[in-house]
Amino acid sequence: MEPAAAACPADGAPPEGTSAYLLSQLGALSARLFADRVAALDLTPPQAGLLRLVAAQPGRSQQALATQLGTPPSRMVGLIDGLEARGLLARRRNTDDRRLSSLHVTADGMALLAELGGLAVAHDGEVSAGLDDTEREQLHALLVRLAELRGLRPGVHPGFRGSC
């Protein structure tokens, strides 16, 4: 079952070739490669994910996004500050309830998001390079199914750290 474990003297050693282990290995690799790519755009993966989420759901409050992402509200501040300072994101004080600030992506932000799109396509190609079309489709279908089974939501990354 093990690809190249050679002579393994440890009989009690846990199985390293499980799907769960491979998933975490490949996931970490994919996240690292993506981090390298977005770094070229001067973004961290959490920043990229947030930008994307705000674009998909404009106008929401910081608290709402924090809840959705499973992160403390205090963390949003720094992320948004960075994006706002670069003119990619904008806070707008809600006129009805001036405690809330609704978030929106600027035109510059949308332009960068388009770049991010191309980058994601290239990244996907890099990760699955070497698979033929059938394998690629099979893999994608299985991952989608698994993501649904585990209740993963499209724009929300578990942990929201290390990757988008």
Added chain:
Amino acid sequence: MEPAAAACPADGAPPEGTSAYLLSQLGALSARLFADRVAALDLTPPQAGLLRLVAAQPGRSQQALATQLGTPPSRMVGLIDGLEARGLLARRRNTDDRRLSSLHVTADGMALLAELGGLAVAHDGEVSAGLDDTEREQLHALLVRLAELRGLRPGVHPGFRGSC
């Protein structure tokens, strides 16, 4: 292509449903669930990975393992200290070259490793729960193939952080 993206106002938004993205989502989830489980054994994922690696390749030096894991030697010290203090791992000064210390898993360490094995099996079941046998086999085969294509080695986790 998107499972439940609802009305997505951002045309320029990058694709979130790529295999690479799903891989990183599911990988992060798998890593988190594994971390929860090994925490019950009072281990961090890096500690578990190191213990496993030493069991698979006993007698190697800290430098050799650090190189293999892609981590600075200084980091090995703390990890090994923790495992050695609990009697799971042992440093033995090399008699030929007393700069080197070769690492070995103790009997207690092997016992814990056996527990870790059972835990890994349960973890794997949890991650892939809901898939039928055919899907499970397909997924495993594809992940193994992808791991080989990307040059991932059995006991070496990319980043060696957050997961084993």
Added chain:
DNA sequence: TATTGTTATACTCTATAACTATA
């Protein structure tokens, strides 16, 4: 002089809790 392991230090990222302003 070069190398192994160690220590000291600093940096990054994240979470917790206290604070303000609005309600």
Added chain:
DNA sequence: TATAGTTATAGAGTATAACAATA
């Protein structure tokens, strides 16, 4: 008083560089 956002602070985890022992 309760809530949204912010600030201050502390903690975990990691990397870099200096150090001591051995070769």
